[in-house]
Amino acid sequence: MAQDFAQSEKVSAALYTDPSRDSYRAIGAKKGASTIWSARAALAAARALSQGHLQSATAGHPTQQGGELVVSPEGEVRFLHLAEFAGDHADIDTVVQAI
Numbered sequence: 001m002a003q004d005f006a007q008s009e010k011v012s013a014a015l016y017t018d019p020s021r022d023s024y025r026a027i028g029a030k031k032g033a034s035t036i037w038s039a040r041a042a043l044a045a046a047r048a049l050s051q052g053h054l055q056s057a058t059a060g061h062p063t064q065q066g067g068e069l070v071v072s073p074e075g076e077v078r079f080l081h082l083a084e085f086a087g088d089h090a091d092i093d094t095v096v097q098a099i
Contacts, residue, residue, distance in 0.1 A: 040087075067081045068095050
C-alpha cells in the first residue's frame with residue numbers, strides 16, 4: 001500500500017503503515033460510514049474530480065480516516081491533523097513547515 005503510493009506520487013521520504021490500525025486508535029483517528037457518506041466528503045470528492053484526481057482501488061480499512069502527523073527524531077509531535085471526513089487534508093505548506 002505505502003509502496004504503491006510512494007511510486008504513484010513520487011515520494012522519496014520514509015513512509016510507514018500500520019495494518020493493525022493501533023496507531024490510528026492511539027491518535028484518535030476517525031472511522032465509520034459518516035466519514036465517507038457526508039456532504040463534506042461529497043464536496044471534497046467533487047473538488048478532487050474537478051482537478052483530475054480519480055479514486056483508485058481502496059486499500060486498507062474502507063472507512064478509516066487518516067491525517068498528517070509530523071514527529072521529530074526526539075519524539076515531539078510537531079504537527080497533527082486528523083481527517084474529519086474523506087478528502088479532509090491539511091494544507092501541505094503547513095505540514096512542510098512542521099518538518
